[in-house]
Amino acid sequence: MGIFESFKNGLLKTRGFVAEGFTKISAGLGRYDEDMLDELEALLVQADVGVGASLQIMDSVRHHIRQTGDDSVDSVLFAMNNQMLKILGEKTELHIEENTLNIILLVGVNGTGKTTTAGKLCLRYKGEGKKVMLAAADTFRAAAIEQLQVWGERTNTPVIAQTIGSDPAAVCYDAVHAAISRRVDVLIIDTAGRLHNKQNLMDELSKISKVVYREAPSSSIKALLVIDATTGQNAVIQAEVFSNAIDIHGMVITKLDGSAKGGVAIAVAHKAKSPILLAGLGESAEDLVNFDPEIFVRSLLPNS
Amino acid sequence: MLEGLSSKLQGIVSKMRGKARVTEQDIKDMMKEIRMALLEADVNYAVVKEFIAAMTDKCKGQEIFQSLTPGQQIVKIVHDSLVELLGSEQNKIHVSPSGFTVIILYGLQGAGKTTTAAKLARLLKSDGKKPMVTSVDVHRPAAALQLEVLARKVDVPSFILPEEKSAVKIAKKAVERAKYLLCDTLIVDTAGRTTMDEEMMNELKDIEKAINPTEKLLIVDAMIGQEAVSVALAFEKAIGLDGFIMTKLDGDARGGAALSIRKITGKPIKLICVGEKIEDIEDYYPDRMAGRILGMGDVLSLIEKAQSQFDEDQARNTMERLLRNTFNLEDMLSQFEQIQKMGSVKDMIGMIPGASGKVKEEDLDERIIDLNMAIIRSMTIKERRFPNILNATRRRRIAAGSGTTVQQVNQLIRQYEQSSQLMKRFSKMNKGKRRGGFPMSGFPF
Ligand SMILES: Nc1nc2c(ncn2[C@@H]2O[C@H](COP(=O)(O)OP(=O)(O)OP(=O)(O)O)[C@@H](O)[C@H]2O)c(=O)[nH]1
Ligand SMILES: Nc1nc2c(ncn2[C@@H]2O[C@H](COP(=O)(O)OP(=O)(O)O)[C@@H](O)[C@H]2O)c(=O)[nH]1
Ligand SMILES: [Mg+2]
Ligand SMILES: [Mg+2]
Numbered sequence: 244m245g246i247f248e249s250f251k252n253g254l255l256k257t258r259g260f261v262a263e264g265f266t267k268i269s270a271g272l273g274r275y276d277e278d279m280l281d282e283l284e285a286l287l288v289q290a291d292v293g294v295g296a297s298l299q300i301m302d303s304v305r306h307h308i309r310q311t312g313d314d315s316v317d318s319v320l321f322a323m324n325n326q327m328l329k330i331l332g333e334k335t336e337l338h339i340e341e342n343t344l345n346i347i348l349l350v351g352v353n354g355t356g357k358t359t360t361a362g363k364l365c366l367r368y369k370g371e372g373k374k375v376m377l378a379a380a381d382t383f384r385a386a387a388i389e390q391l392q393v394w395g396e397r398t399n400t401p402v403i404a405q406t407i408g409s410d411p412a413a414v415c416y417d418a419v420h421a422a423i424s425r426r427v428d429v430l431i432i433d434t435a436g437r438l439h440n441k442q443n444l445m446d447e448l449s450k451i452s453k454v455v456y457r458e459a460p461s462s463s464i465k466a467l468l469v470i471d472a473t474t475g476q477n478a479v480i481q482a483e484v485f486s487n488a489i490d491i492h493g494m495v496i497t498k499l500d501g502s503a504k505g506g507v508a509i510a511v512a513h514k515a516k517s518p519i520l521l522a523g524l525g526e527s528a529e530d531l532v533n534f535d536p537e538i539f540v541r542s543l544l545p546n547s
Numbered sequence: 548m549l550e551g552l553s554s555k556l557q558g559i560v561s562k563m564r565g566k567a568r569v570t571e572q573d574i575k576d577m578m579k580e581i582r583m584a585l586l587e588a589d590v591n592y593a594v595v596k597e598f599i600a601a602m603t604d605k606c607k608g609q610e611i612f613q614s615l616t617p618g619q620q621i622v623k624i625v626h627d628s629l630v631e632l633l634g635s636e637q638n639k640i641h642v643s644p645s646g647f648t649v650i651i652l653y654g655l656q657g658a659g660k661t662t663t664a665a666k667l668a669r670l671l672k673s674d675g676k677k678p679m680v681t682s683v684d685v686h687r688p689a690a691a692l693q694l695e696v697l698a699r700k701v702d703v704p705s706f707i708l709p710e711e712k713s714a715v716k717i718a719k720k721a722v723e724r725a726k727y728l729l730c731d732t733l734i735v736d737t738a739g740r741t742t743m744d745e746e747m748m749n750e751l752k753d754i755e756k757a758i759n760p761t762e763k764l765l766i767v768d769a770m771i772g773q774e775a776v777s778v779a780l781a782f783e784k785a786i787g788l789d790g791f792i793m794t795k796l797d798g799d800a801r802g803g804a805a806l807s808i809r810k811i812t813g814k815p816i817k818l819i820c821v822g823e824k825i826e827d828i829e830d831y832y833p834d835r836m837a838g839r840i841l842g843m844g845d846v847l848s849l850i851e852k853a854q855s856q857f858d859e860d861q862a863r864n865t866m867e868r869l870l871r872n873t874f875n876l877e878d879m880l881s882q883f884e885q886i887q888k889m890g891s892v893k894d895m896i897g898m899i900p901g902a903s904g905k906v907k908e909e910d911l912d913e914r915i916i917d918l919n920m921a922i923i924r925s926m927t928i929k930e931r932r933f934p935n936i937l938n939a940t941r942r943r944r945i946a947a948g949s950g951t952t953v954q955q956v957n958q959l960i961r962q963y964e965q966s967s968q969l970m971k972r973f974s975k976m977n978k979g980k981r982r983g984g985f986p987m988s989g990f991p992f
Contacts, residue, residue: 288586289591289592291772291773293587294587353657353823383823384693385692385694386692386695389689390688390690392689440798441797471768473655473768473771473772473774473778474768475772475773475803475804477798480799498655500741501656501741501742502741502778502781503772504773504774
């Protein structure tokens with residue numbers, strides 16, 4: 244399956260929802276009046292795009308109609324497509340640098356898919372022939388270390404771990420030094436889920452980040468915020484608060500294989516400064532693809 | 548965001564002040580803001596639409612209560628309807644008449660099922676039950692171990708078969724084991740699944756047939772978006788649903804899914820989870836949830852609180868003096884005392900729409916009321932009754948006597964003067980109209 248196909252298949256349900264709604268609203272008429280535009284806006288809100296981003300998208304559609312005098316389905320689709328792409332920004336890939344240690348730090352609220360993404364990334368870089376290492380910096384949740392160790396076994400990757408309750412920053416310290424001395428290409432650090440409104444946990448995260456930067460000054464360090472596609476508007480706040488606590492390089496949207504419409508990707512991109520890099524499409528190690536705004540938008544809207 | 552609705556409503560309300568009747572436009576304006584707030588809280592779009600339509604009808608043609616401003620009244624109507632939708636009945640976990648209760652937890656990946664299983668076990672145990680937990684999650688790595696670790700923490704037996712690949716087999720064996728151990732409750736933790744995964748939904752049906760659970764509870768993450776309704780309906784259709792538990796309410800998500808799911812399925816919220824620790828499980832209160840979803844303090848509970856806890860006689864005295872324009876520092880002291888009875892200042896501010904937007908958390912020094920009370924208590928009766936005799940010498944003495952500074956004394960007196968100005972205006976406006984009650988605009992802060 245090509246990258247387009249797998250991404251599109253993962254988004255099948257989403258496609259059904261928005262695309263069908265879109266077609267239904269314009270059924271028969273072939274053009275859009277003001278009421279129908281309002282309905283379109285409602286459709287976006289129902290896809291978790293959020294009130295703010297939906298308004299912005301529809302404003303640009305209305306503007307386009309005023310400017311061109313064309314209120315046909317194709318014209319509306321064109322304007323919507325453009326504005327969504329504008330919000331999502333250019334396609335950005337997670338880049339791994341050669342001949343240096345790359346450190347990927349996975350962060351996010353509870354249960355979003357950090358550990359699974361760590362396992363998936365492991366498989367990806369192993370497949371590229373890189374030397375990979377995992378670090379179990381979730382020392383809080385029951386069996387979190389063992390969960391990561393299973394991923395280590397599955398992908399035949401060493402896991403640096405201490406015991407439950409130990410200092411996560413200390414685990415990172417160990418892991419960074421182990422990675423440097425073993426000449427690892429990619430070190431993937433799994434952290435505990437933390438709600439962004441808990442100051443002590445956010446402070447802990449800053450400390451983890453500081454230790455990593457301090458101990459590996461010449462390496463390429465990238466923190467990825469993992470966001471669950473079934474999340475509603477809270478995702479926007481997550482992106483904002485995590486970015487204030489540490490330097491977020493990019494975002495991962497997981498569980499896009501679920502029934503959620505994934506519109507939250509647009510809601511988040513609308514406010515966040517960092518791009519969406521990866522998409523999770525299932526629970527297996529292979530279910531990770533590069534996030535492609537064009538494919539995402541194309542799979543959201545009907546074909547014109 | 549949270550202050551957004553409060554201050555917007557406050558803006559509309561302030562334009563309404565003095566009007567005896569709310570116009571259709573006022574209602575429309577307020578409904579627009581409330582609609583927005585509900586959508587931002589992730590309440591399902593269709594649910595919001597229906598709710599707003601019903602509220603608009605309800606608000607039209609309402610007579611204004613003497614005791615509430617028109618704005619407060621609309622908030623009251625909306626709030627009461629929300630509470631009603633969110634459920635009034637207290638909902639306990641059902642117990643099987645057979646004496647052996649099976650509780651099964653299901654939901655999306657990462658919703659909090661495993662953690663909740665352990666929390667429930669602890670809760671039931673402290674209620675004198677003998678629970679056992681089992682994990683039929685054969686998919687997520689180390690899922691069974693996670694549950695076992697948590698069960699050990701609360702000292703409840705657990706049954707796991709990490710090598711077994713059939714969830715149904717584990718479930719059946721767990722029932723046998725629980726009965727053998729003379730446990731009266733079995734809590735079954737299932738694997739997270741998307742409702743679109745047919746195979747996984749069938750697995751759930753098979754488990755249900757095999758062990759016939761008493762309580763089927765859907766675990767819902769408070770952060771979930773618009774999808775909540777179709778998720779709940781899909782689980783309901785596949786195996787049925789007796790109620791749900793909302794998790795991660797310790798976060799700042801507004802939890803609009805609670806309203807959507809209640810409205811669409813009619814099933815109760817049984818408990819809420821407010822943290823990662825095993826003790827973090829609580830009873831559910833519809834009125835608190837309503838306030839949370841609206842993202843605004845609940846004016847009504849403030850007004851009710853004020854009405855029930857404000858000493859009637861005192862209030863009447865103050866009120867009479869108010870009306871005669873003789874509000875003095877003794878009255879202010881008794882107001883402070885009343886406020887203290889009502890709870891913390893932060894709680895109070897949170898309950899006043901509009902105030903939460905204007906008052907910064909760091910400005911809210913709970914001690915300020917204590918301080919002010921100490922200052923007034925250091926005054927002579929004459930000073931309290933005739934505050935204009937408070938010259939510099941007296942102020943210095945009072946500061947020393949109350950352990951404060953002259954600036955703080957001055958501050959209080961300024962505050963008194965402002966309050967008494969407000970009260971004068973208030974008494975002119977309301978002369979003869981009110982029978983009593985709490986002068987809302989007279990809060991001395
Ligand atoms: N359907 C689907 N499930 C996923 C995806 N990514 C992760 N999951 C599942 O989501 C659940 C939580 O994933 P974890 O990787 O444990 O999440 P986490 O962020 O590490 O969770 P905590 O450490 O507990 O905060 C597991 O059941 C995963 O199998 C995805 O892309 N699609
Ligand atoms: N903050 C917070 N975290 C929770 C709560 N309930 C569960 N969690 C966390 O959410 C994550 C997923 O929980 P888990 O029980 O493994 O979910 P499951 O996949 O549905 O079994 C874990 O990190 C838990 O510690 C809660 O009420 N509040
Ligand atoms: Mg994890
Ligand atoms: Mg689990």
